[in-house]
Amino acid sequence: MLGDFFLHESRCIVLGLVDTSVINHLPLVDTPVRAGFPSPADDYLEAKLDLTEHLVKHPSATYYIKAMGDSMVDYGIFSGDLLIVDRSLTPQVDDVVIAAVDGELTCKCLGLINEQYHLLSGNALYPPIALAGKELHVWGVVIHTIHSLRGRGHS
């Protein structure tokens, strides 16, 4: 339902306001729908799949770091794994991050306990690190971990 047009202070013409008084129910299609189908006349060719391009979206802000120890095994990060870390992402609760706590770099999960930020481990043997009163700098967000299966240790 459209009201009268009017000129907003930002110099945009407002055509109308959304009417939120009525809720419309629409059916949900929950199977993925592909728009169209691959055409032999596609503009570009892919010669091969580039793994780096696929995994790394911000090359100038992405760094490779080696994980040591077993503090994050519950997240699937094992000693010797290759972590792909992106500094350009804004860290959010639940992100696995590389963080500097009092100058020391560590790989942990950013979490909230009782509304206080903590660094959580992925291993019951390592207690959460409370950040109150400490200097925390998030160095980067860990976006992928690469675990090689051949030559893995047996716990």
Added chain:
Amino acid sequence: MIGLVDCNNFYASCERVFNPRLEGKPIGILSNNDGCVIARSNELKPLVPMGMPAFKILPAIRKQVTLLSSNYELYGDMSKRVFDTVRAHTSDVEPYSIDEAFIALDGFSDVTAHCQHIRAVVKRDTGIPVSIGIASTRTLAKVANHIAKKQTAYCGVCYLANESGLLTEALKQFPVSEVWGVGRCIAEKLHVLGIHTAWDLRQANTKQIRQQFSVVLERTVLELQGTSCIELDDMSTPKQNIMTSRSFGQLTESLFDLQEAIRVHASRGAEKLRHQHSVASAALVFLKTNRFREDVVQYNPSIVVPLAFPTDDSRLIIEAAQKGLRAIYKKGFLFMKAGVMLLDLRTKHTEAQFDLFETPNNVEQKQKSDRLMQTLDAINQKMGKHTLQLGGVRKQAPWQIKWELLSPRYTTRWDELLQVR
């Protein structure tokens, strides 16, 4: 509008990114062979002068200071990251040194805010703090950058607009010897003429300057007056680095063409070195594709090749530059420009005076030894490790000391990645 982006204490800052414990601490970076201090963090500046040989630092001071060998691979990679990050926010980036670049800032309504944004993104993505100076010419942008760096009130970004009181004041307080392109010698001659500040030089008669000095200085005066007329090709400042580069008449993707260009640039750079009695510690090689060609994929690689020891030898410099080119060249890209920068210059005769290991005899021996090393490595590679080994005496060889204080090459070697628990 032209901006000059300059990294603060670049080498020390690179080390700090991967070792946060070094934040706020005095750090000194040493030249190859762990000779002299070539870079300092702000905290080191009051304690140790630039160029001081490491062995001359007093023990009391040495204890509180972290000394590291120059990790050129790391610095070169971080430099590339900084410039690539900046490139996403401006229409052109022209690297001028390993840690400085001129950028094009046309079309921004609030250029200061935009540069603050660039500063924040660079710090976030690379961990490197930078200062940005903005003005209508490169020479003035250099003045603005100097102010941005030294005066904390600017929060890292200083814009000197033409005809502004700020610009006038800044030039009146800027010593003429610090103006881009004015060395100590020229400054002394200018003092005789009563020209002491950048403002004085700006007011000078350009014809007179051209007659009494050179057309180069005349251009500096014009730039101080707001007329941009200095191109980046073939610029050099004796103190910091020598840069030789040229845009190609025609875009080329041929390695052969690039090798020829790099050979010429490296050779000319070495000539300039010898002309000013300097030696260089590393060579930076870069390539540039044409940013105006949207149909062409962009690729702007660069790499720093450390020189085994500070040198002005054409052969060694050309060899290093060619090695760098081979490492960054990729087929299928149309390049517009190639260049070679010679980094961390030092006066040649200082070498002989302070560095005990650098006497001419040893230089000869060192070169011979390098060839021997290469042969050795080749044989060992082919026939298996330890097929040939050095006799005991060699293990104390001075030029091997340089690896002692080297931090890991965190971003260029798989087996030297940062390790985190």
